[in-house]
Amino acid sequence: MQQETNSALSEEEEERALAEQAQVRRDKLAKLRDEGNDPFVKTSYDAQMRSQDILNGFEELEGKEVSIAGRLMSRRIMGKASFSHIQDRDGLIQIYVRRDDVGDDTYAAFKKDYDIGDIIGVRGYVFKTQTGETSVHCTHIEMLTKCLRPLPEKQHGLTNPDIRYRQRDLDLIVNPDVKRTFIMRSRIIKEIRAFLDGEDFTEVDTPVLLPIEIGATARPFKTRLNALSIDMYLRIETELYLKRLIVGGMEKVYEVGRIFRNEGMDAYHNPEFTSVEVYQAYCDYFAMMDLVERMYTQITRNVCGSETITYQGTEICMSSPWPRYTMKEAVLKFAGVDYDSWASDEDARACAAAMNVPVPEGEKATKGQVLNAIFEECCEDRFVQPTFIYDYPVENSPLAKRKPDDPLFTQRFEYFICGHEYGNAFSELNDPIDQKERFTRQVEEKHAQDPASKAQVDEEFITALEYGLPPTGGLGFGVDRLVMLLTDSATIRDVILFPTMKPKK
Numbered sequence: 001m002q003q004e005t006n007s008a009l010s011e012e013e014e015e016r017a018l019a020e021q022a023q024v025r026r027d028k029l030a031k032l033r034d035e036g037n038d039p040f041v042k043t044s045y046d047a048q049m050r051s052q053d054i055l056n057g058f059e060e061l062e063g064k065e066v067s068i069a070g071r072l073m074s075r076r077i078m079g080k081a082s083f084s085h086i087q088d089r090d091g092l093i094q095i096y097v098r099r100d101d102v103g104d105d106t107y108a109a110f111k112k113d114y115d116i117g118d119i120i121g122v123r124g125y126v127f128k129t130q131t132g133e134t135s136v137h138c139t140h141i142e143m144l145t146k147c148l149r150p151l152p153e154k155q156h157g158l159t160n161p162d163i164r165y166r167q168r169d170l171d172l173i174v175n176p177d178v179k180r181t182f183i184m185r186s187r188i189i190k191e192i193r194a195f196l197d198g199e200d201f202t203e204v205d206t207p208v209l210l211p212i213e214i215g216a217t218a219r220p221f222k223t224r225l226n227a228l229s230i231d232m233y234l235r236i237e238t239e240l241y242l243k244r245l246i247v248g249g250m251e252k253v254y255e256v257g258r259i260f261r262n263e264g265m266d267a268y269h270n271p272e273f274t275s276v277e278v279y280q281a282y283c284d285y286f287a288m289m290d291l292v293e294r295m296y297t298q299i300t301r302n303v304c305g306s307e308t309i310t311y312q313g314t315e316i317c318m319s320s321p322w323p324r325y326t327m328k329e330a331v332l333k334f335a336g337v338d339y340d341s342w343a344s345d346e347d348a349r350a351c352a353a354a355m356n357v358p359v360p361e362g363e364k365a366t367k368g369q370v371l372n373a374i375f376e377e378c379c380e381d382r383f384v385q386p387t388f389i390y391d392y393p394v395e396n397s398p399l400a401k402r403k404p405d406d407p408l409f410t411q412r413f414e415y416f417i418c419g420h421e422y423g424n425a426f427s428e429l430n431d432p433i434d435q436k437e438r439f440t441r442q443v444e445e446k447h448a449q450d451p452a453s454k455a456q457v458d459e460e461f462i463t464a465l466e467y468g469l470p471p472t473g474g475l476g477f478g479v480d481r482l483v484m485l486l487t488d489s490a491t492i493r494d495v496i497l498f499p500t501m502k503p504k505k
Helices: 002-034 051-056 104-112 161-166 168-174 176-198 239-247 285-304 327-335 345-354 367-378 432-449 459-467 479-487
Strands: 065-078 081-087 092-098 119-128 134-145 222-225 230-234 252-260 272-281 308-311 314-317 324-326 387-393 406-417 420-427 472-478
Touching: 051 065, 051 092, 051 134, 065 092, 065 134, 092 104, 092 119, 104 134, 161 168, 168 176, 176 252, 176 272, 176 285, 176 479, 239 252, 239 272, 239 459, 239 472, 272 285, 272 479, 285 387, 285 406, 285 420, 285 472, 285 479, 308 479, 324 327, 327 367, 327 387, 345 367, 367 387, 367 406, 420 479, 432 459, 472 479
Parallel strands: 092 134, 324 387
Antiparallel strands: 065 081, 065 119, 081 092, 119 134, 222 230, 252 272, 272 472, 308 314, 387 406, 406 420, 420 472
């Protein structure tokens, strides 16, 4: 108990110290304003270079004048001269500030009025110190913005995950690796687009607000459109609109889109996330497998410099070809269960019970539902290297085309890396009669589970199918999970700039 009390007092003392430091900074701001030097009235600064430009181009820039702007991250005051570091988008660079070069008043202000965290502009010439560090010898320095809150101490950093996710701006300032992660995220998305554009796909945008709640299992967010006095729903996928574009003759389309699902949160799930969905006319799910292999191999090579990466200590080879198993083959090989030995649904349920595998559908579970449950429980975590699992039971695949030679299964695949699912693809169902029957069953099941649900069949999509959807391959995958993989990030919150958080009281 005494230890807890001391800890609480320590936190209070720390908060009090931070408040005192913040007040000192506000006092400095008031002084600057009284002197006519308000830093918040600055509107621009002619920063002609960034830190990396100077560090990389020293041989050409030595002795030449440059201008740079950034955040003051360290100071070493030494009487008539000082060394400091400023940080811009690219990183840190040292500056050398000497009284004789900037003037008595400016140097005095630099010593007394400047603080770690202030944003400053610097002009001077490039040189190397006696220790060989490329630096800027200042001839002019000015404050562009006053930082009114002290940054975390360098030796302790910012390690509290809750603070890091809530204050990503501060996280980016003090943790350079975080900035690199999000720069890589941007590059990964560019590479996705570059690959698909190179494959002659057309990028499109489809609605985020939908007029109906569809019957899919994912729970949507609901809102209100006052102009029309109707309820609207944030999309849980982009699939149906994109397939309507294939009906319209666009043939090869994709969308990088924000998706919203009113569901739980964990290391691999956030209520809003980014997905890519891809649709191509006149091809099937095997063509989508080939597309995934080419795309992931190229993106990994271009972003990481190699087709082999390390994720959380495990070496992953993204080179094609990837192993491929039907779900029945995977369950037989990795769980020792032969689907074809089950004579009935009852046999399948008995097998699951003997293995202590929970089946969500309980006593109504079919052979296909039991197969899927055993796969998820006993097999998924076996697939560390990229692996395709295909031919899913029809019960779990409401939008996939049935296999002509085995209508209990569909032309669907998912692919797994490090024991987690990374994407989902189909030979798309284009029979409007079959599709409406499946949608109707989905809606009935959703109403049975939640009588308050407003789910309904998307009749506009069914109408579009009735005009004719050509044989089509479709693919959907999460951008955030791919970024996690390629940046070696343990949780989805590390790759979403502002992840969903419970509000603080």
